[in-house]
Amino acid sequence: MSALLDIRDLRLGFKGLRGITEVLHGIDLAIAAGERVALVGESGSGKSVTARIILGLLQEARAARVSGAVEFDGRDISTMPARQRAKLRGTEMSMIFQDPTSSLNPTFTIGRQFAEVMRRRQPEMSREACDRRASEMLAEVSIPDPARVLSAYPFQLSGGMNQRVMIAMALVNHPKLLLADEPGTALDVSVQALTLRLMHDLVERHGTAVLFISHNLGVVREFADRVYVIYRGRIVEEGPTRALFDNPGHAYTRALMSAVPRITGAGLPEVPEVSDDFLAPMVRHTGGAA
Numbered sequence: 001m002s003a004l005l006d007i008r009d010l011r012l013g014f015k016g017l018r019g020i021t022e023v024l025h026g027i028d029l030a031i032a033a034g035e036r037v038a039l040v041g042e043s044g045s046g047k048s049v050t051a052r053i054i055l056g057l058l059q060e061a062r063a064a065r066v067s068g069a070v071e072f073d074g075r076d077i078s079t080m081p082a083r084q085r086a087k088l089r090g091t092e093m094s095m096i097f098q099d100p101t102s103s104l105n106p107t108f109t110i111g112r113q114f115a116e117v118m119r120r121r122q123p124e125m126s127r128e129a130c131d132r133r134a135s136e137m138l139a140e141v142s143i144p145d146p147a148r149v150l151s152a153y154p155f156q157l158s159g160g161m162n163q164r165v166m167i168a169m170a171l172v173n174h175p176k177l178l179l180a181d182e183p184g185t186a187l188d189v190s191v192q193a194l195t196l197r198l199m200h201d202l203v204e205r206h207g208t209a210v211l212f213i214s215h216n217l218g219v220v221r222e223f224a225d226r227v228y229v230i231y232r233g234r235i236v237e238e239g240p241t242r243a244l245f246d247n248p249g250h251a252y253t254r255a256l257m258s259a260v261p262r263i264t265g266a267g268l269p270e271v272p273e274v275s276d277d278f279l280a281p282m283v284r285h286t287g288g289a290a
């Protein structure tokens with residue numbers, strides 16, 4: 001497989017007063033063009049730092065020590081000049097965050113923010129052309145009155161509307177890879193489900209590859225072709241979604257599955273206590289595409 005994203009032996013440590021704290025211990029992860037892949041694990045397991053390395057952000061943090069290969073479309077993100085990394089963000093790869101309202105800039109209209117994103121790819125694009133293109137994207141996420149939304153500020157829109165705006169904005173430059181960090185978890189469950197549906201349909205239509213980051217295996221089941229399970233900075237299981245759900249090989253994956261929230265209004269259950277058998281060798285599912 002010639003992968004769009006190919007991560008090999010990725011290691012990360014943070015330098016602190018008492019030396020280096022290792023956070024990622026040799027991660028291997030690949031995503032083919034157009035593939036929807038989930039990275040699942042509990043809080044603190046290393047999902048967000050992995051995304052920040054793919055975006056080339058942690059390579060620039062003074063306290064972070066990153067090693068291993070992170071190849072995107074044949075180029076190594078870690079060794080390319082910082083300016084080139086910055087150019088990739090928002091153009092060839094983009095990101096959707098948990099909370100749309102705090103990720104959008106509250107002081108600019110949605111139209112202006114769309115224009116800034118589009119001009120990263122095409123600096124000479126006129127505002128009219130930006131508005132036209134933004135309206136098309138907003139229509140794709142079923143926003144009925146794009147002109148009104150373009151002239152609004154984020155605080156004038158609902159959380160669900162802002163989430164749709166963020167999805168549209170993340171895809172307006174036709175990135176090859178979308179990183180989605182628990183999109184919609186800041187919203188209520190029904191809005192979150194709708195947001196995921198919209199994102200699913202849009203990336204399918206555009207052939208965008210996705211790394212979907214979540215602690216919720218239930219959500220992942222609906223969304224991903226393939227799943228990586230991360231536990232304390234190590235991938236402990238990997239495979240096509242259906243194979244992994246039908247036959248979870250790792251104790252930690254089974255524990256995550258038993259913690260899949262049921263829609264009873266009882267709130268999210270805790271992930272069960274861990275035990276030593278979670279440190280068993282990685283399980284890799286082969287064949288039997290999802």
Ligand SMILES: Nc1ncnc2c1ncn2[C@@H]1O[C@H](COP(=O)(O)OP(=O)(O)OP(=O)(O)O)[C@@H](O)[C@H]1O
Nearest residue numbers: 014023041042043044045046047048049050063215
């Ligand atoms: N800047 C930093 N300095 C030191 N340690 C950090 C830093 N950023 C993250 N970490 C540590 O790295 C580990 C992985 O964090 P990360 O944010 O990737 O977890 P996560 O799986 O995304 O969790 P969540 O689901 O809560 O977002 C954690 O132990 C965290 O404390």
